[in-house]
Amino acid sequence: MIGVVCLNPALDITHHVPAVDWTGVNRPSSVHARPGGKGLNVARTLHALGAEVLVMGLAGGINGASIDAALGELGVPAAFTRISGETRRTFTVVDRNRGSAALFNEAGPEIGMEEFAEFRARYAKVLAGCAAVVLSGSLPPGLPADTYAQLIETAAAAGVPAVLDAHGEALLRGAAVRPVIVKPNLAELEALAGRPLATAQGVDRRAVAAAGLVHGLVLGLPWDERLRHAVALGTASAAAPVAGEFSHADYTSVLAAVTVHREEAR
Numbered sequence: 001m002i003g004v005v006c007l008n009p010a011l012d013i014t015h016h017v018p019a020v021d022w023t024g025v026n027r028p029s030s031v032h033a034r035p036g037g038k039g040l041n042v043a044r045t046l047h048a049l050g051a052e053v054l055v056m057g058l059a060g061g062i063n064g065a066s067i068d069a070a071l072g073e074l075g076v077p078a079a080f081t082r083i084s085g086e087t088r089r090t091f092t093v094v095d096r097n098r099g100s101a102a103l104f105n106e107a108g109p110e111i112g113m114e115e116f117a118e119f120r121a122r123y124a125k126v127l128a129g130c131a132a133v134v135l136s137g138s139l140p141p142g143l144p145a146d147t148y149a150q151l152i153e154t155a156a157a158a159g160v161p162a163v164l165d166a167h168g169e170a171l172l173r174g175a176a177v178r179p180v181i182v183k184p185n186l187a188e189l190e191a192l193a194g195r196p197l198a199t200a201q202g203v204d205r206r207a208v209a210a211a212g213l214v215h216g217l218v219l220g221l222p223w224d225e226r227l228r229h230a231v232a233l234g235t236a237s238a239a240a241p242v243a244g245e246f247s248h249a250d251y252t253s254v255l256a257a258v259t260v261h262r263e264e265a266r
Contacts, residue, residue: 001052001053001054001129001130001131002046002051002052002053002054002130002131002132002133002134002214002215002218003053003054003056003123003126003127003130003132003133003134003160004039004040004042004043004046004053004054004055004056004133004134004136005039005056005057005123005133005134005135005136005151006037006038006039006040006043006055006056006057006136006137007039007057007058007111007119007137007138007139007140007143007147008037008057008058008088008108008137008138008139008140009035009036009037009039009040009057009058009059009064009067009080009087009088009137010035010036010037010063010067010087010088010089010090010105010106010108011033011034011035011036011063011066011067011087011088011089011090012032012033012034012035012036012037012089012090012092013031013032013033013089013090013091013092014031014032014033014034014091014092014093014094015028015030015031015091015092015093015094016028016029016030016031016032016094016096017029017093017094017095017096018096018097019095019096019097019098020093020095020097020098020102026093029096033066033070034070035066035067035070035071035074036090037136037137037138038136038137038138038165038210039055039057039134039135039136039137039165040055040067040071040076041208041211042134042136042165042208042210042211042214043055043071043076043078043211044074044076044245045208045211045212045233045237045246046211046214046215047074047075047076048245048246048248049211049215051215051218053076053077054077054078054079054126054130055071055076055077055078055079055080056078056079056080056081056119056122056123056126057078057080057081057119058080058081058083058087058111058115058116058119058140059080059081059082059083059087060082060083060084060085060086060087060109061085061086061087061109062086063086063087063088063089064080064082064083064086064087067080067087068080079122079126081115081118081119081122083109083111083112083115084109084112084115085108085109085110085111086109087108087109088105088106088107088108088109088140089106090103090104090105090106091103091104092104107140107141108138108140108141109140109141110140110141110142111140111141111142111143112142113142116142116143116147120150120151120154123151123154124154124158127154127155127158127160128158130155130160131160131218132160132161132162132163132180132214132217132218133151133155133160133161133162133163134162134163134165134210134211134214135148135151135152135162135163135164135165135166135174135179136164136165136166136210137165137166138166138167138170139166139170145168145169145170145172145173146170146173146174147170148164148166148170148171148173148174149173149174149176149177152164152174152177152178152179153177156177161179161180161181161217162179162180162181163179163180163181163182163183163210163213163214163217164179164181164182164183165183165184165210167184167185171184180217181210181213181214181217183209183210183213208233208234208237208246209230209231209233209234210230211230211233212226212229212230212231212232212233212234213226213227213229213230215229216229216230224260227260228255228258228259228260229255231254231258232251232252232254232255232258233246233251235250235254236248236250236251236254
């Protein structure tokens with residue numbers, strides 16, 4: 001089983017509008033609500049690949065219950081620790097006329113230390129049945145920047161390899177305790193390196209690339225194959241209309257065209 005930690009999930013709400021009037025009334029032609037956040041996209045992708053997966057995280061209120069129910073309908077197992085705050089929402093307004101979209105991402109609820117302690121106790125128990133764990137997405141308010149570092153150390157003590165997919169200080173602190181894989185996007189990779197990386201233009205920015213990497217890790221694939229699958233998944237996901245989904249036909253087609261070349265260090 002692959003555990004996926006999503007500490008700041010979101011209920012993604014998307015409004016499709018023929019043409020947005022930012023100073024007037026808009027009547028969406030369609031509205032969609034789906035479970036979202038990096039970690040949930042990773043879990044849904046792993047589930048679609050046929051992997052046994054379990055989502056662990058923090059969820060509360062009506063939004064949290066909606067996410068739990070939606071994951072159940074998708075067949076993605078979840079074991080959320082309940083919190084007193086309301087799980088965040090993200091809003092996307094798609095302007096069909098302009099072909100553009102505006103995103104509004106809430107920060108998330110404040111997490112109390114007792115709530116996080118309850119999550120950590122559950123996390124430690126679940127690790128016993130995990131072949132790997134993915135720590136993905138932003139941290140909600142109230143949790144320190146070294147939260148992922150703590151969880152990686154707990155996984156290491158249990159002999160479970162950890163994959164980190166985060167940003168900012170949480171990424172830097174987590175990377176410092178040496179998870180087996182760190183999956184930054186290009187901007188995050190440049191921040192880690194402390195310099196521009198002109199050769200990294202092809203680095204995939206999609207969260208689902210982490211799903212490809214951890215899946216390859218659990219299957220025991222060599223690094224070049226893990227990278228091929230991660231790139232193919234990211235590309236197929238980018239072509240899909242909904243985050244966390246992909247066409248298996250696109251995935252297979254792209255995978256056949258991906259090659260990996262080793263570049264010598266300078």
